[in-house]
Amino acid sequence: MRYPPIDELVAQAGSKYRLTMIAARRARQLLEDKRPLIEAPRSSRDVGIALEEFYAGRLEVRPKAEA
Template sequence: MLYPSVDALKSKIDSKYSLVSLAAKRARQLHENSEGLLVAYRSRKPVGKALEEVAAGVLTKAQQDETTIYEDEV
């Protein structure tokens, strides 16, 4: 069985797209820097470690600032 389960992850992050994006960015950070937010991990790979951080609640999605205007929106 996979750990953490998709159900546990979906309870922390609202959409699969946000989850994949967040985990990919964090996995890159872990691969380059290797400083974890948890004391111990079950996974050896950066993506698994990132998903464990999401499941533990220490890694969350940042709230987007609604007042920001991007170039493609002008």
């Protein structure tokens, strides 16, 4: 079974597109400095670590300002 569960991640993010944007943005940050916000991530890849951080509630996600 995949960790974290994709269905729960999508429910937490609101949509799969928003989840993708969150994970991609954080994965780029991890590429630059390699400091995960969680201890002992299960994944060895940056996107997986970003998803684990989001699932753990360690990422602050602000809604996009409406124009």
